[in-house]
Amino acid sequence: MFEEIGTTEEGDLIINVGPQHPATHGVLHLVLTLNGEIIKKVEPHLGYIHRSIEKMCESLSYRQFIYVTSRMDYLSAHINNHACALIVEKGLNVEVPQRAQYIRVIMDELTRIASHELWWSAMSMDLGAFTPYFLAFREREKINEIMEETCGARLTMNYMVPGGVMTELHPDFQEKVKSFIVDFKKTLHEYDELITGNVIFQNRMKGVGYISKEDVITYGCTGPVARASGLRSDIRKIAPYDVYDKVEFDEIIETGGDCFARYQVRIKEMSQSIRIIEQLIDNIPEGDFQAKTKAVLKLPKGEFYQRVETARGELGVYIVSEGAAQPYKIKFRSPGFSNLSALDHMVRGHKIGDFIAAMGTLDLVIPDIDR
Amino acid sequence: MTKEELKIKITEIHPEAIIDESGEWLNVSVEAAAFRSFAEQVRMDELDLDYVFCLTCVDWKTHLTMVYHLSSTTHRHNIVIKVKLDRNKPEIETICDIWRTAELHEREVFEMYGVVFLHHPDLRLLILPDDFVGYPMRKDFEDPINMIKL
Incomplete structure (x- = not known):
């Protein structure tokens, strides 16, 4: 090559x-x-970085394959696990305890904030601003610590399992999340003050990497990329899972279609995530954190599909089962793969510096594209 | 559209289609020869299936099945199209001029399953190295050096 x-x-x-x-x-x-x-x-x-995760999953059991998926989009590890847990529960008709559902959604939203923070810092650095990197990583560290206490890991959590979550929450969890929210609300508008209004930054973002709503649909873009072009594509709204139908939040829609619109969607999504967590954190019901399931899980013969909204867009898990303890065929429809296909369309005719800005706002995670 | 309405509409477009309602979404099986015109029609009109959210292939050891998950962003209904292919000579018309997202997805299926997409503008290996031989996602693929199976 x-x-x-x-x-x-x-x-x-x-x-x-x-x-x-x-x-x-x-x-x-x-x-x-x-x-x-x-x-x-x-x-x-x-x-x-192709590891043939789909092939690997064909020889793993329905409990084991979840661990591999944390390594796909490692910034949305919780959400990947969530998708896999949901599809197994769908196949087995498992009723997930309310407590587990609440915990899962809180974890998902914390992950989303952490992921968007990393995107914000890395994208700003691509454009030559160095301070955001440290600012966002300081906040992200707090989320990582919260995760570490409960899940034992900072990146590949493997916390969500078929039937619920792996273990009980750490006793300090609620308190720490609440103090994080207080701190984060203060810092979120620091982000705006530092970068969003900056003239140089705006000139590099506005009108760059434009993609229309029609093109977003045909290229299969999802997540913030699609919403920045005015397409309603949030799976949390279209096909709610767990307690997403009980919480109030806005689907952020921008119509600009350029890098700046994509930037704003993600920034605003962080405050919506905070809004979701605030509604749930004090109301986690008592009870079991995991439903009772059999030791060996066997999905009935048939096909199953589950969609979830990761920080990057729509993640789809497609399983073909032959009734065995392992999936016959598995396919992960990763958001990054489709979003990447639109990059060529976005930057044709632009200058090479704008290409960096467009790629930054696509928020690509390569293990998610390669799988 | 509900499942019933979709079923009626699809039978109108293509009476030979075999429709299976058991799954979450409507499963429509069409033959490879009729697939291209069927795909063009479901993209248009009332069905307005403008978004391919999953494109993959299943190796059934005796034959291959192409699986297309389609959705409408305006009406929010979904269908699944299935096309059975000969395992020894899998060929199907491309859909990447109808849905641009299919371009990369079809390239992935081409290298992993060996399905040839006719009239695809740029059918080359995408993920695998250029000199790679074999179709890794097929069930009979064995690689003794880089073991994928456990």
Whole structure:
């Protein structure tokens, strides 16, 4: 693939971005065709971190395969686990205790905040602002500590299991989450003051990487990318799972379709996540944290599909079961894979610096794309 | 549209389609030859299925089945289209000019299952290295060096 570097017959320059490049946030390899500074084509070459998770899952039991999914979109580990737990529960008709449902949604939203914070810091750094990195990581650290106390892990939590959650919450959980909310509300508008209103930042974001609503649909973009172009796509609203139908929150819709709209969607989503957590944290019902399930889980013969909203968009899990203890076939429809396919459309005709801004606002996580 | 209305509409478009209502969504099986025109029609009109949210293939050892999950962003109804393919010579028309998201998904299915998408603009290996031989996601694929199965 590296021999592709050079010039085409028309005199266009072909360059490689990645697989080791700070702006790709992982091992993503993009081949760019440039005419001077103008991008003519972006071509992704994937597979540098492909672990064949789907094939691996075919030989793992319905309890085991959840652990692998934390390694897909590692910033939404809880939400990936949630999807897998939900699909197994759907297949087995397991009634999940209310307590577990509340805990799961709180964990999901904490994950979403942590993920958006990392996106905010990394994207700002791509555009040359260094301070946000430290600011957001300071807040993210608090979430990681909360997770660590309850789940025992900071990144690959594996906390949600079929039937509920793995263990009881840490005694300090509620108190720490509440103090985090108080702190976070103060810092959230610091984010705005630091970056959002900045003239240089706005000039680099506004009107850059535009994608229309129609294109968002045809490219299969989901999550903040779709919502920034005015498409209602939040699975938490379309097909609510667990207690999402009991909480009040707004689906953030922007119509700009450019990098700045995508930026604003994510920033506003963080305060909606806080809103959800506030409604749940004091009302976690007493009771079991896990439903009783059999030692060996066997999904009935048939096909199952579960969609959840991760920090990046719609994650779909498709399982074909033959009635055995392992899935016959599994497919993870990852949000990053589809969002990446729109990158070429977004940046054609733009300058190479704008390409970095567009890629930053797509919030790509490479293990999620490669799986 | 409800399942019943969808069923009536789909039978109108393609009377030979085999419809299975047992799942969460309507499963529509069409033959490979009729697939392309069927796909064009469900994209249009009242069904307005404008969004492919999952595209994959299942290896049944005797044959392959292409599975397309389609959704409408305006009406919020979903259907699943299934197309049975010959395992020795799997060929199907591409849909990536109707739904652009299919372009990368079809490339993934092409390298993992060996399904050839006719008239695809750029059918090359996407994830696997250029010199890779075999179709890793097929059930009979064995790699003794890089073990995937446990």
